[in-house]
Amino acid sequence: MTGATNQLISVQPDELHFQFELEKQSFCDLKVSNTTKHHVAFKVKTTSPKKYFVRPNTGVIQPWDSCVIRVTLQAQREYPPDMQSKDKFLLQSTIVPPNTDVDELPPNTFSKESGKTIEECKLKVVYLTPNSVPGISEDGFKQSIDANAMRRSASFDDNQVLQRLKEERDAAMRQTQLLQQELEMLKKRRNRKGDPGFSMVFALFVGLIGLMVGFLFKLLFSSPSAE
Numbered sequence: 001m002t003g004a005t006n007q008l009i010s011v012q013p014d015e016l017h018f019q020f021e022l023e024k025q026s027f028c029d030l031k032v033s034n035t036t037k038h039h040v041a042f043k044v045k046t047t048s049p050k051k052y053f054v055r056p057n058t059g060v061i062q063p064w065d066s067c068v069i070r071v072t073l074q075a076q077r078e079y080p081p082d083m084q085s086k087d088k089f090l091l092q093s094t095i096v097p098p099n100t101d102v103d104e105l106p107p108n109t110f111s112k113e114s115g116k117t118i119e120e121c122k123l124k125v126v127y128l129t130p131n132s133v134p135g136i137s138e139d140g141f142k143q144s145i146d147a148n149a150m151r152r153s154a155s156f157d158d159n160q161v162l163q164r165l166k167e168e169r170d171a172a173m174r175q176t177q178l179l180q181q182e183l184e185m186l187k188k189r190r191n192r193k194g195d196p197g198f199s200m201v202f203a204l205f206v207g208l209i210g211l212m213v214g215f216l217f218k219l220l221f222s223s224p225s226a227e
Contacts, residue, residue, distance in 0.1 A: 006119045008040050008093045009033060009061070016089060018073045020080075020127040026073045030091075030123075033066035038095045041102070043110045044069060045090045051076075052087070060102050085125040093119045 004014040010033045018026040034040045044057045053072040061067055071089070092110045094117060108114045 004121050004123070005035070006093065006121055008036055008038075008095065008119050009042065009091075009121070010035055011091060011121050011123070014123065016071055016123055016125045018125065018127055020073075020076070020083065020129060022077065022079070023075050025075050028071050028073075030069040030071065031066055032061065032069060032091070034061040034063060036095070037063045039063065039098050039100055040093050041096045041100065041105055041109055042091060042093045044071075045092070046087065047089075048087045050074075056102075058102055058105070060096060060100055060105070080127065083127050083129050085127050087125040089123040089125070091121040091123065093121070 004011045012031045012033075013028075016028045016030070018028055020026065032042060039060055039062060041060045042058065044054045046052050046054070051074055053074060055070055055072075056067070057069075059067055059069075094110060096105065096109070109116075110118055112118050
């Protein structure tokens with residue numbers, strides 16, 4: 001494991017590595033060691049404070065001692081472009097009086113205008129994709145994302161087709177109901193008229209309606225179900 005070493009502290013590793021997965025948190029631990037005989041205070045800053053949770057972000061390390069800083073990447077809803085992060089971290093350190101408690105640090109402890117020597121250690125962020133897992137390459141990871149996108153698109157198209165078929169089926173059912181109502185009305189009119197000529201016209205019209213009803217029922221029951 002590589003690390004960064006200044007005159008006051010050493011930091012391991014010298015990069016923040018996060019296993020990046022959507023909707024999941026990921027963390028990276030930094031080991032900060034005091035390489036002097038002095039008490040050293042540190043402070044962690046980042047260019048994306050809303051994306052990361054740092055604990056502790058400020059502290060005091062006794063001579064020749066060390067501490068672990070946990071940096072947590074909050075759950076993300078989308079992948080960054082090309083899985084590259086532009087986020088950066090800055091770890092500042094300075095000598096403080098012996099037995100200084102972290103709650104007693106003055107507000108200007110890490111201000112360069114105070115005349116103190118402030119050392120800075122810059123750390124960049126690296127996202128680890130599934131290609132870091134044996135058996136999965138980066139190309140395979142990208143292909144997996146593309147395949148998921150294609151499946152979502154195909155599913156959306158299928159839903160559109162099913163919705164259209166359902167609308168056509170409902171329209172056929174309504175038309176069938178109207179034809180049945182017309183048929184009932186013609187039957188009643190025939191009974192009232194009692195005219196043989198009218199019966200012939202009625203028979204032809206009933207036959208025509210029967211053909212149309214049969215066609216609509218065929219269309220209705222041949223359409224796939226839109227469940």
